[in-house]
Structure formats: structure tokens, C-alpha cells
Amino acid sequence: MSRPAAETRSQYDVRLPDAVRTAWRSLRRSGLVAPELPPILFIAVANSTGFWWGLGAGIMVLGCVVVMARRQGWPKSTVIGGAVGLTIAATIAHVTGVAASGLVADICLDLTLGGILVGSVAVRRPLFAVLWNLVRRQPPRRSVDPNARAVYNLTTLTAGVALVIRAVALGIVYLNEEPVAWLLIVRVALGLPVTLVVIAAAYAAGGIQPKHPEPDEG
Numbered sequence: 001m002s003r004p005a006a007e008t009r010s011q012y013d014v015r016l017p018d019a020v021r022t023a024w025r026s027l028r029r030s031g032l033v034a035p036e037l038p039p040i041l042f043i044a045v046a047n048s049t050g051f052w053w054g055l056g057a058g059i060m061v062l063g064c065v066v067v068m069a070r071r072q073g074w075p076k077s078t079v080i081g082g083a084v085g086l087t088i089a090a091t092i093a094h095v096t097g098v099a100a101s102g103l104v105a106d107i108c109l110d111l112t113l114g115g116i117l118v119g120s121v122a123v124r125r126p127l128f129a130v131l132w133n134l135v136r137r138q139p140p141r142r143s144v145d146p147n148a149r150a151v152y153n154l155t156t157l158t159a160g161v162a163l164v165i166r167a168v169a170l171g172i173v174y175l176n177e178e179p180v181a182w183l184l185i186v187r188v189a190l191g192l193p194v195t196l197v198v199i200a201a202a203y204a205a206g207g208i209q210p211k212h213p214e215p216d217e218g
Contacts, residue, residue: 019204023196031074035081038062039089046099047180058086100180110167117160126156128205155205159198166190
């Protein structure tokens with residue numbers, strides 16, 4: 001006899017609040033937002049006072065991230081991410097002569113990752129399902145519970161669309177040559193929320209436990 005629809009839905013929906021809380025704790029523990037600060041401060045200062053002042057401000061903020069990483073026990077990837085982000089932003093700004101161009105890399109990265117996530121759902125291979133199978137060292141399964149497949153599709157699509165929205169919003173402001181202040185406001189306003197959505201969606205997908213066929217009785 002089939003399981004009631006409400007019971008089947010609750011089996012998967014109940015994990016969403018837990019996924020959001022876990023994602024938030026992960027952000028706080030790892031300082032995942034910290035790497036975004038050096039390039040943002042660099043762009044803000046470089047736009048108003050010049051490239052080298054902006055670079056100095058970015059390096060100072062990066063130094064603060066290093067200190068905080070040691071005190072809070074953040075992973076080394078937090079500092080490396082901040083250094084890489086600052087280097088890319090400063091290089092692009094130096095080559096183009098426009099401080100705001102430092103965000104072009106963020107726009108391209110979000111579009112690329114978002115496109116990959118959405119595309120994986122379109123070809124019926126949601127990326128979160130693939131990644132969690134790798135983490136669990138499980139072979140890809142041709143036959144997947146329809147409800148689990150729906151959750152994999154939904155979480156992967158949600159993360160992909162969130163990244164695309166952030167990239168498009170930044171791209172529109174950048175291409176319309178709006179003031180840098182507006183560009184930074186959009187970047188900050190969508191930075192943490194979108195990151196939280198992506199990580200929460202990944203954790204929600206990871207909460208799905210694959211079902212193995214039950215042995216025949218008798």
C-alpha cells in the first residue's frame with residue numbers, strides 16, 4: 001500500500017529548516033563571507049581615492065582577516081580566498097583602469113556556476129546528487145526515488161537560479177554604468193543571502209538518504 005502524500009512530503013520538507021540553520025552555522029564557523037571583504041573595500045576606496053590607496057585598503061582588510069582567522073580558528077581557505085579575490089579584482093581594475101571592473105570576475109563566476117547547476121537539472125543529472133554520491137562514495141543510481149529526485153532537482157535549481165540572479169543584477173548595474181556605490185550596495189545586499197541559499201540548498205540535498213531495495217520476503 002502506498003504511503004500517504006502528506007507523509008511522503010514531510011519526509012523531505014522537514015529538513016529545510018535544519019539545512020538553513022546548518023548553513024548559517026557553517027558560514028559563521030568558516031568565515032566564508034570574510035574573503036569577500038578585501039576586494040569590496042579595494043573597489044570602494046580605489047574608486048574614490050585611486051588604485052594604490054584602494055590596494056592598500058584591501059591589503060589592510062586582508063590582514064584583519066588573517067588575524068581573525070587565527071583567533072576564530074577559520075580554515076586557511078578563508079585567507080587564501082580573500083587574497084585571491086583581492087588579487088583578481090586589483091589586476092582587472094589595473095588593466096582596465098576602472099575600479100568597478102574588479103567585480104567582473106564575480107559576475108562571470110556566478111554565471112558559470114549558476115549555469116552549470118541549472119544545466120545539470122536540464123540534462124537530468126542534478127549536480128548536488130552527483131556531488132553527494134561522490135562524497136558518500138556511492139555509484140550513480142539509474143533508479144532513484146521520485147521524491148528524492150524532485151528534491152535534488154529543486155535544491156540544485158534553487159542554488160543555480162540564486163547565483164544567476166545575483167550575476168544578472170550585478171551585470172545590469174555594471175553595464176548601465178551606474179555609480180560604483182550602487183554596484184557595491186547590490187553586491188553586499190545579495191552577497192550573504194545568496195551564499196546562504198546556495199549552502200542551505202546543498203545541505204538540504206545532502207539530507208536525502210538513498211533507499212536501497214528491500215529483500216523479498218518469504
